[in-house]
Amino acid sequence: MNWNLDADSRPICILGLGLIGGSLMRDLAAAGRGVFGWNRSEKTVHAAQRDGFNVSEDLQATLERAEASDALVVLCVPVPALPTMLEALKEHAPSVGFTDVTSVKAEVHALVDQYGLTDRFVGGHPMAGTADSGWSVTLKGLFQGAVWVVTYDNAVSLGDADSSGSRWVDTWVRVVCMAQLVGADVVPSISRRHDGSVARISHLPHVLAEALAMAGDAGGPLALTLAASSFRDGTRVAGTAPELVRAMCENNRSSLLTALDETLEILHSAREALADDSRDLRELAAEGHAARGRFEARAGRNKGDQTNRPIIRVRPGAPGWVEQLESAESMGAQISIF
Amino acid sequence: MNWNLDADSRPICILGLGLIGGSLMRDLAAAGRGVFGWNRSEKTVHAAQRDGFNVSEDLQATLERAEASDALVVLCVPVPALPTMLEALKEHAPSVGFTDVTSVKAEVHALVDQYGLTDRFVGGHPMAGTADSGWSVTLKGLFQGAVWVVTYDNAVSLGDADSSGSRWVDTWVRVVCMAQLVGADVVPSISRRHDGSVARISHLPHVLAEALAMAGDAGGPLALTLAASSFRDGTRVAGTAPELVRAMCENNRSSLLTALDETLEILHSAREALADDSRDLRELAAEGHAARGRFEARAGRNKGDQTNRPIIRVRPGAPGWVEQLESAESMGAQISIF
Numbered sequence: 001m002n003w004n005l006d007a008d009s010r011p012i013c014i015l016g017l018g019l020i021g022g023s024l025m026r027d028l029a030a031a032g033r034g035v036f037g038w039n040r041s042e043k044t045v046h047a048a049q050r051d052g053f054n055v056s057e058d059l060q061a062t063l064e065r066a067e068a069s070d071a072l073v074v075l076c077v078p079v080p081a082l083p084t085m086l087e088a089l090k091e092h093a094p095s096v097g098f099t100d101v102t103s104v105k106a107e108v109h110a111l112v113d114q115y116g117l118t119d120r121f122v123g124g125h126p127m128a129g130t131a132d133s134g135w136s137v138t139l140k141g142l143f144q145g146a147v148w149v150v151t152y153d154n155a156v157s158l159g160d161a162d163s164s165g166s167r168w169v170d171t172w173v174r175v176v177c178m179a180q181l182v183g184a185d186v187v188p189s190i191s192r193r194h195d196g197s198v199a200r201i202s203h204l205p206h207v208l209a210e211a212l213a214m215a216g217d218a219g220g221p222l223a224l225t226l227a228a229s230s231f232r233d234g235t236r237v238a239g240t241a242p243e244l245v246r247a248m249c250e251n252n253r254s255s256l257l258t259a260l261d262e263t264l265e266i267l268h269s270a271r272e273a274l275a276d277d278s279r280d281l282r283e284l285a286a287e288g289h290a291a292r293g294r295f296e297a298r299a300g301r302n303k304g305d306q307t308n309r310p311i312i313r314v315r316p317g318a319p320g321w322v323e324q325l326e327s328a329e330s331m332g333a334q335i336s337i338f
Numbered sequence: 339m340n341w342n343l344d345a346d347s348r349p350i351c352i353l354g355l356g357l358i359g360g361s362l363m364r365d366l367a368a369a370g371r372g373v374f375g376w377n378r379s380e381k382t383v384h385a386a387q388r389d390g391f392n393v394s395e396d397l398q399a400t401l402e403r404a405e406a407s408d409a410l411v412v413l414c415v416p417v418p419a420l421p422t423m424l425e426a427l428k429e430h431a432p433s434v435g436f437t438d439v440t441s442v443k444a445e446v447h448a449l450v451d452q453y454g455l456t457d458r459f460v461g462g463h464p465m466a467g468t469a470d471s472g473w474s475v476t477l478k479g480l481f482q483g484a485v486w487v488v489t490y491d492n493a494v495s496l497g498d499a500d501s502s503g504s505r506w507v508d509t510w511v512r513v514v515c516m517a518q519l520v521g522a523d524v525v526p527s528i529s530r531r532h533d534g535s536v537a538r539i540s541h542l543p544h545v546l547a548e549a550l551a552m553a554g555d556a557g558g559p560l561a562l563t564l565a566a567s568s569f570r571d572g573t574r575v576a577g578t579a580p581e582l583v584r585a586m587c588e589n590n591r592s593s594l595l596t597a598l599d600e601t602l603e604i605l606h607s608a609r610e611a612l613a614d615d616s617r618d619l620r621e622l623a624a625e626g627h628a629a630r631g632r633f634e635a636r637a638g639r640n641k642g643d644q645t646n647r648p649i650i651r652v653r654p655g656a657p658g659w660v661e662q663l664e665s666a667e668s669m670g671a672q673i674s675i676f
Contacts, residue, residue: 127566147564187563194564200557201565205572207619208546210626211604215597217629219538224636225525225647225670226485226532227539228465231633232641233571234543238630239639242623249612249619257612259553264609266549267602274587274595281545281587285580288548291555292576295569298562301577303570309563332563 011035012178013062013071013096015085017044017055019129020101021076022138025053027182030140036071038062044135063092072174073098074124079247082108086115097171099124103198104251105151105191119168122175123151123191125198126184133241144183145307147334150175151191152325164317173316176337185309185334188325192255199255206237206245207260213238298332309334349373350516351400351409351434353423355382355393357467358439359414360476363391365520368478374409376400382473401430410512411436412462417585420446424453435509437462441536442589443489443529457506460513461489461529463536464522471579482521483645485672488513489529490663502655511654514675523647523672526663530593537593544575544583545598551576636670647672 011034014021021037025048028035036054039045048055056062066073073096075085082100089098097120102108105123112121128146154168163169176186189197213235216223237245249256266284273279299307312328314335315321328335349372352359359375363386366373374392377383386393394400404411411434413423420438427436435458440446443461450459466484492506501507514524527535551573554561575583587594604622611617637645650666652673653659666673 127564146566149564187560189560193560197557197561197564200561201554201569204553205550205568207605207608207622208550208572209568209630210622211601211608212543212546213626213629213633214604215542215601216539217632218600219535219597220668221636221670222525222527222531222667223535223538223670224633225672226465226487226535227633227637228484229641230543230547230575231539232637233574234546235626235630235633236571237568238626239634240627242620242627245623245627246619249623253612253615257609259557260605260609260612262556263549263553264602264605266552267545267598267605270545270549271595271598271602274591274598277591281584282580284545284548285583285587288551288573288576289578289580289583291551292547292573294555295551295562295565295573296577298559299565299570303567329560330558332559332561334563 008174008177009034010174011069011071013037013066013073014076015059015062015073016076016078016081017048017135017138018076018133019137019139019142020126021074022048022135023140023142024074024076024101024182025055026138026140027143028178029053031181033178033181034069036062036065039135047135059088060092063088066096067093071096072171072178074178075100075102078102079104079108079251082111083115086112086117090115090117096120097122097167097174099150099171099175101126102251103202103248105149105189105194107251109151109153109191118154120171121154122168122172123149123153123194124175124179125149125194126179127202128184133244141183143179145304146184147187148179148184149189149194150179150186151194152188152322153191155322155325156190162317162319164315166317169317173337176316176335185307187309187328187332187334188314189329193329195252195255196258199252199259203249203252203256204259204263206240206249207256208263209235209238210245311336313338346512346515347372348512349407349409351375351404351411352414353397353400353411354414354416354419355386355473355476356414356471357475357477357480358464359412360386360473361478361480362412362414362439362520363393364476364478365481366516367391369519371519372407374400374403377473385473397426398430401426404434405431409434410509410516412516413438413440416440417442417446417589420449421453424450424455428453428455434458435460435505435512437488437509437513439464441540441586443487443527443532445589447489447491447529456492458509459492460506460510461487461491461532462513462517463487463532464517465540466522471582479521481517483642484522485525486517486522487527487532488517488524489532490526490660491529493660493663494528500655500657502653504655507655511675514654514673523645525647525666525670525672526652527667531667533590533593534596537590537597541587541590541594542597542601544578544587545594546601547573547576548583649674651676
């Protein structure tokens with residue numbers, strides 16, 4: 001097996017050309033990879049074609065082409081559109097490997113399993129994006145320095161035998177190399193652990209931002225006039241389209257519920273301390289500050305700061321590689337493959 | 339009365355040369371105002387002197403000079419240092435008007451009242467600052483475009499008679515003009531309404547940021563590695579020194595409790611919707627988004643955007659001016675005086 005995608009001449013096929021799919025297409029093309037794609041909207045297809053990309057409105061033809069060229073298929077459609085894509089993939093591209101980019105992974109794995117496609121699937125989640133959507137907002141360099149989670153649920157079921165020749169491992173490597181080619185740092189994760197983590201650091205922030213925006217707004221014009229950077233930053237993601245917030249949170253209910261219940265416990269305890277003049281907020285202020293400090297030590301204080309993540313070398317499919325992945329996951333490490 | 343501070347030759351005396359006091363001194367001096375000050379730390383005094391400012395470690399001498407020159411005194415010390423300052427002010431500067439810059443106002447008004455200094459006091463709160471402190475972090479232009487709240491509790495007790503010749507109104511005008519001279523937009527507020535508002539838009543964001551930082555951190559290294567901009571922005575103010583967070587929140591307990599209880603109600607209701615598969619987060623997502631939209635309409639989406647606040651003209655001390663101030667406050671409007 002050759003784990004160097006630069007030497008892999010097989011193309012990449014992107015289904016869905018919104019912010020993530022479209023930006024991925026731009027970067028892959030700029031890196032010299034063969035890439036083609038599909039979008040259901042004529043307007044998007046024409047816009048992408050005008051920008052010189054090889055895209056189509058014909059899903060069947062696109063998938064047949066993917067099958068013929070052994071393309072890696074990347075599903076960049078919203079969660080509700082996944083069943084249609086999986087059905088079409090099953091019918092028109094019966095052997096290609098595929099990945100996705102949605103922000104929940106256990107639910108997608110379960111759906112893929114329902115369609116009997118698990119052995120061709122590697123879950124993915126690039127931690128990048130903005131509140132905007134559509135081809136017109138696609139960007140070059142969107143994934144540069146971002147974390148791209150790649151699931152390895154299947155590696156666990158393959159067991160510890162040498163599976164370096166496995167078709168699934170080949171797909172897994174292609175997904176990792178694609179993410180790295182566009183500048184992302186790949187972090188491996190089992191889908192349910194990914195979902196537990198993103199509930200805490202992505203879905204919970206959205207829920208708190210919505211609640212803060214409402215509580216501030218309830219203070220009327222004076223409160224909104226006095227609102228400065230702490231309110232602005234704390235409510236920024238409440239500017240995200242409500243349907244996107246719902247899709248994230250409602251597709252990750254049980255993990256989000258765990259994170260939200262922990263948060264409610266912290267807030268109730270702060271509330272009790274506030275209501276009692278003989279008590280203080282020492283615990284909340286000290287623990288919150290220490291927690292933010294650990295985040296800054298890892299990710300830097302400001303966006304774009306140098307991150308400080310360990311790197312773990314992984315040999316795909318070799319005996320012991322699952323332990324390498326588990327070890328990387330538990331450290332929140334990015335991987336390099338060799 | 340002359341409401342134009344440019345034509346007012348009386349100096350300004352700043353007690354406490356940290357981020358707010360030191361930056362104010364820089365801007366007032368740059369605007370050509372007579373300004374002198376005091377700080378208790380020798381190191382700070384020497385640093386400010388090296389930068390060319392007229393500052394001293396001798397509180398008594400500084401206050402005697404303020405009294406002799408009818409300076410406006412600005413208290414820029416932390417809340418716990420206020421009693422010492424008020425005592426010194428009473429003894430060594432028995433007639434000058436003064437203001438403060440602390441982030442709670444009702445408690446400071448009550449303290450000033452205890453010292454019998456209410457008729458010389460106008461509360462102030464510039465909505466500017468960073469998590470850093472000390473002379474070394476002082477900045478030119480810190481207040482440019484920031485809101486500076488000026489309280490008018492005393493104007494209400496003066497009643498509706500023409501009080502334009504009142505000494506207190508003179509102090510009030512000097513505070514407003516000083517804030518405007520350094521580029522701030524003055525918004526009038528009664529102290530308890532100010533405290534209710536900042537509980538919602540400043541103290542509550544700190545409490546939520548601490549809780550979010552803790553809930554994210556509890557997810558361990560994987561969660562911290564996956565954390566991106568929603569977590570970064572949502573926890574930014576958890577980087578504030580814990581003692582500053584405590585000072586803000588613990589000095590505004592009852593208002594913060596009201597805001598926190600409202601937030602807990604919103605979060606509990608979201609929690610119940612999440613726990614029930616037949617329900618959804620439509621309400622939270624829609625209302626939070628609408629609330630953020632109203633904030634953006636007033637304050638812009640990003641820091642530094644053009645704000646969209648009404649401006650109300652106020653004639654200090656003239657019959658009806660309290661109604662002008664109340665009207666400005668209820669609209670969250672800034673004022674211009676004439």
